[in-house]
Amino acid sequence: MHDVVWKKIGPLSNIPVRGARRLCFGLGGKPIAVFRTGEDKFFALVDECPHKKGPLSEGIVSGNTITCPLHNWVIGLDTGIAAEPDEGKTQTVPVKLENGELYIGLELERAPA
């Protein structure tokens, strides 16, 4: 599982503050989104709410959470875990910033060809 490929997705400034963008490629068939908080922290998640797969990237970012646009579940951006009393978890995806550019970490066998 250590074979992670880092894929460049462009500068942090591409992502609105307290906002998100979806990527053109996915992870095992699932969409990925990158989030940016009010404090300029950034996170990546599979873009599917644990509830009914709502597109989290279309939600509202507050602090380190994202509220799903479909039924208002609140998901932790750092953990992918839904806030109580809801239960569920969205898969987190590794992401890093280098020289102002964001990179997404993909497991080797799943990286897009």
Next chain:
Amino acid sequence: MNMISDPREHLVVIGNGMAGMRTVEELLKLPGGKRFRITVFGAEPHVNYNRIMLSSVLAGDKSIDEIVINSREWYAENEINLITGDAVKKIDRETRTVISASGVEVRYDKILIATGSRPLAPPIPGLGLPGTCAFRDIADVDKMLAAAKTHKRAVVIGGGLLGLEAAWGLKQRGMSVALVHLMPTLMERQLDAAAGQLLQRDLDRRGIAFFTDGQTEEITGTDRAEGVQLADGRFIPADLVVLAIGIRPNIDLAKAADLEVNRGIVVTDDMRTSDPDIFSVGECVEHRGAVFGLVAPIWDQAKVCASRLAGDETALFTSRALATSLKITGVDVFSAGALMAEGGDDDEITLRDDNRGLYKKIVVRDGKLVGAVLYGDVADGQWYLGLIRDKTDIREMRDKLVFGRAFAESLPPGKTGPDTASMPDDAQICGCNGVSKGSIVCAIKDKGLVSLSQVRSHTKASASCGQCTNLVEAILADTLGGAVEKKAPSICECTDAGHDAVRQGIVAQSLKTMGAVRAAFGWKKPEGCHKCRPALNYYLICAWPGEYSDDSRSRFINERAHANIQKDGTYSVVPRMWGGVTTPSELHAIAAVAEKFNIPTVKVTGGQRIDLLGVKKEDLPAVWGDLSKAGMVSGHAYAKGLRTVKTCVGSEWCRFGTQDSTGLGIKLEKMCWGSWTPHKVKFAVSGCPRNCAEATIKDLGVVCVEAGYDLLVGGNGGVDVRVTDPLVRVATEEDVLEYTGAFMQLYREEAHYLERTAPWIARVGIAYVKKRLVDDAEGRRSLNARFLYSQKFSQDDPWAARAGGLDAQEFTKLPELADA
């Protein structure tokens, strides 16, 4: 699994339903419960779910996921061996084994039979054809939902609780529904004739057709059900026939194992069958001659049975008086105990108000209450039930009893709530989910809960049918020392401040950013949350037009993307069609866009315009660009703002039209479009009192008359239909426009975010609105002037701007360069 060496006794539970699993839950809570390893057999392929809520699933209020009680993880965590989709076929008491249909054989030390009941299925010819089903489990609901998708006509046989809930659910799913009932009145075992008739009248008004005194002779059809033939010659065509005429305890296994059975599996007060190692609970049992069909007594059985299994030799089950209610939104029915006087000494006292659809009957025997039937207002139901159960001496208040608790106990105003403080901890509050007072109090204290919604989500109390909501609220108030009653509800959990305080603070203290508002009111979370941010953003836009700049990040996706998100993540686009009037060239442009972008659905909306559904997000700017070129602007079908202005053809064409309703509607729409409001706003203008534009259920309606224009406000055609209140009659179109601007501004400045005009006016009163708009001409003019000023900043078409490149990031994916 190394079962042989496990020192624990083996408990085999037959039936993964509500009674069986409730017993297991109770058992796991007890120290003595550790002595068992547990295997559960369930005939259904599912984990255990809340059967009661199948009615809500059918009606579309809940999904299957939402009614699951215990997930597979729960079984795993508690080391319960769950075998689903495999019915037990035999209990062999000689070899002490249980054998399943698929051949699984397990040895037991103790058995719990909780096989529930089966729908009654008399030998009606045609029963069993495709298109016929019962209403008992998920498989039945799946059948009904599938039929509702492809077929139109449903017939439900049986006018009891289940039949009525099935009929209502299918009606909600868009089918036309007829209900056949053998008896002259509905729910005759729970309601007296008077209440049964009121119920029938109300459901009849909601579009269910009743065939009472109807004996089903045959379900006709060759390949699938085609209709229901009644013995008296009546015939009802049907594509779906649901049989809900009753249930019968499921006793086959017990009978074959030579346990004592009668109507049900006979159990003693300790929930043991005639074999002391075999227990039974739920709808399959018979206790002292009684069988069961509601969950409240079953929860009591589960407790007793669990205690016995855990080694407590004292627990005894006793039947208590039961209450019935019906889970149909807006229909309030309650009954408990006797339905009518039985002997010469019994008294019936009734109260009836046909106009308001209220009916109450109580039955008194020997100075005690023995029965209550309520229709229309069931708030006192639990109180009556308590009096019946406790056999309270009611002689002192006998004459007042029927008027309800507040009157009978002469409670001071505002103190009419239920007396939860004196209830014992094990008093059952929520029948649907079996939640006791004690567990609600514990959750409130342990988890620091402060609101009804929190209590609901943590304990499930009042989360199902909602009948016990006032009890749960009262417990919350008792536990928090009355603190919940006094405080105006806060905007959200980030703050204690209410909407009005914040709105006034924004203006009085010149707060012009969200940060400043949050600082001034001591917000607990620095960035707020998804509830307060959209509200504050709106309050600031309204207070500081032209100064405050909108924060798109605090908007719900629809208002940020200027289109409505659909369940599959695509969007819908609704261009404005002023007053519902269009032109051939606009229609050409819409057709061209639909073809060019392969838009799958083009639909005429309920608001007199055209919806393009299924547009890909990345196509939105180009779609809008083409529509803008043809002169069209956003219809704001997504906005908390002005939606549609419906009009009728009016005096231009109609032989009854008194004024130019179409032209006036267009003027109103051109004046008000683009405005942001607390919630959506809809107008309509009808050319005469025939009211073809349905102006009396709009936020603002105009009905034209010979003498001028009647202005009506605060209507709503949505969830809680509300007819408008008349505001004023004016003489000219200019007056209409002035009043409209003033009304919009009053609503914009004073309503709470997400409060439509109907609940807003219900809250402040139409008298107040009249005082501000009709009596105070000066005030009206300045409100209108403020509205027109704010409109200077809001009538830019958001679509044209985005087609021109604004917020391009919103509509594209990363990385923007394909080869990045």
